[in-house]
Amino acid sequence: MMTSVLVTGGAGFIGSHACKALSRAGYRPIAYDSLETGHRDAVLWGPLVVGDIADRALLGAAIATHRPVAIMHFAAYAYVGESVREPARYYRNNVGGTLALLETAASHGVEHIVFSSSCATYGVPDAMPILETTPQRPINPYGRTKLIGEVMLRDFCSSGAMRHVALRYFNAAGADPEGALAERHDPETHLIPRALMAAAGAIPALEIFGGDYPTPDGTCIRDYIHVSDLADAHVAALDYLLAGGSSTALNIGTGTGHSVRDILSGIEALTGRAVPSILHPRRAGDPPMLVADPRRAREILGFSPRHSDLGTILATAARSFGLRRAA
Numbered sequence: 033m034m035t036s037v038l039v040t041g042g043a044g045f046i047g048s049h050a051c052k053a054l055s056r057a058g059y060r061p062i063a064y065d066s067l068e069t070g071h072r073d074a075v076l077w078g079p080l081v082v083g084d085i086a087d088r089a090l091l092g093a094a095i096a097t098h099r100p101v102a103i104m105h106f107a108a109y110a111y112v113g114e115s116v117r118e119p120a121r122y123y124r125n126n127v128g129g130t131l132a133l134l135e136t137a138a139s140h141g142v143e144h145i146v147f148s149s150s151c152a153t154y155g156v157p158d159a160m161p162i163l164e165t166t167p168q169r170p171i172n173p174y175g176r177t178k179l180i181g182e183v184m185l186r187d188f189c190s191s192g193a194m195r196h197v198a199l200r201y202f203n204a205a206g207a208d209p210e211g212a213l214a215e216r217h218d219p220e221t222h223l224i225p226r227a228l229m230a231a232a233g234a235i236p237a238l239e240i241f242g243g244d245y246p247t248p249d250g251t252c253i254r255d256y257i258h259v260s261d262l263a264d265a266h267v268a269a270l271d272y273l274l275a276g277g278s279s280t281a282l283n284i285g286t287g288t289g290h291s292v293r294d295i296l297s298g299i300e301a302l303t304g305r306a307v308p309s310i311l312h313p314r315r316a317g318d319p320p321m322l323v324a325d326p327r328r329a330r331e332i333l334g335f336s337p338r339h340s341d342l343g344t345i346l347a348t349a350a351r352s353f354g355l356r357r358a359a
């Protein structure tokens with residue numbers, strides 16, 4: 033019988049790509065998703081259980097039925113700005129939901145958890161690139177809920193009955209290179225999809241949030257990691273835990289930063305279309321630069337990105353918006 037893995041948020045952007053990677057690696061992904069932001073049609077590699085992570089009875093029943101060897105926990109709210117406006121929702125879902133999940137997992141004897149954490153837990157670091165030992169001082173409720181998730185996991189795992197890997201993602205982008213899944217969020221706030229929407233004429237212009245940052249071209253720098261690489265990092269983390277690896281937290285990035293303007297010129301070069309843009313004031317809570325030191329994930333998991341050069345990220349994301357490579 034195939035080994036099952038329960039994937040909370042398995043119908044979401046990153047979770048659905050992880051289900052594909054799990055299936056390719058020989059696991060049976062069981063997607064568990066409320067469908068509040070996930071998409072039923074993104075669940076292609078195993079069953080879907082529609083439910084909330086806070087529903088302990090349903091979650092317990094799913095675990096009892098499918099007997100997963102591990103849980104990959106993606107289900108969470110992930111909009112920084114919204115977390116500032118509506119902190120209670122974020123604490124309820126990301127913290128309360130994760131607590132319900134961990135208690136249910138522990139009571140059913142699940143021993144392995146791979147957790148979606150974020151570079152947002154670092155806040156505005158003093159030095160670049162960011163190491164796993166860089167102090168975690170989040171500057172918004174979203175980042176704080178992810179940090180609390182990590183802390184809860186450490187406490188739940190301290191007895192040794194459970195082990196976890198917390199993956200601190202940098203900027204997830206792109207879409208399945210084989211075209212089975214798209215990059216989509218609703219509402220769409222992320223830079224690469226919005227810039228592609230501007231190139232496609234779906235929005236009038238990309239708003240550049242701040243041109244006066246202390247960076248070479250004045251716009252913010254981020255470390256973009258292809259979603260399929262992120263998905264592979266989860267499978268590598270799972271294999272590490274199943275081989276007896278101890279609990280840890282790892283950055284998942286490339287070590288290379290790109291500015292907002294780099295993204296716009298990359299899209300123009302790829303599609304042959306201009307990306308209309310307007311310079312706006314800074315967006316509250318945006319650190320000027322976030323770039324990972326990715327060495328620890330390579331050492332511990334043997335993980336290195338394969339699809340995260342900017343050209344591949346942009347080309348795979350562009351397909352989600354009906355844009356093609358210029359001839």
Ligand code: UFG
Binds near residue numbers: 112151152221315322
């Ligand atoms: N940006 C624009 N215009 C836009 C959208 C974004 O200029 O329309 C800029 C932002 O100011 C930022 C960069 O592009 O400098 C990237 O912005 P995204 O919204 O794409 O990504 P963030 O870096 O803000 O957020 C991502 C994840 C969060 C996570 C965060 C960690 O989406 O979940 O990284 O910092 F918390």
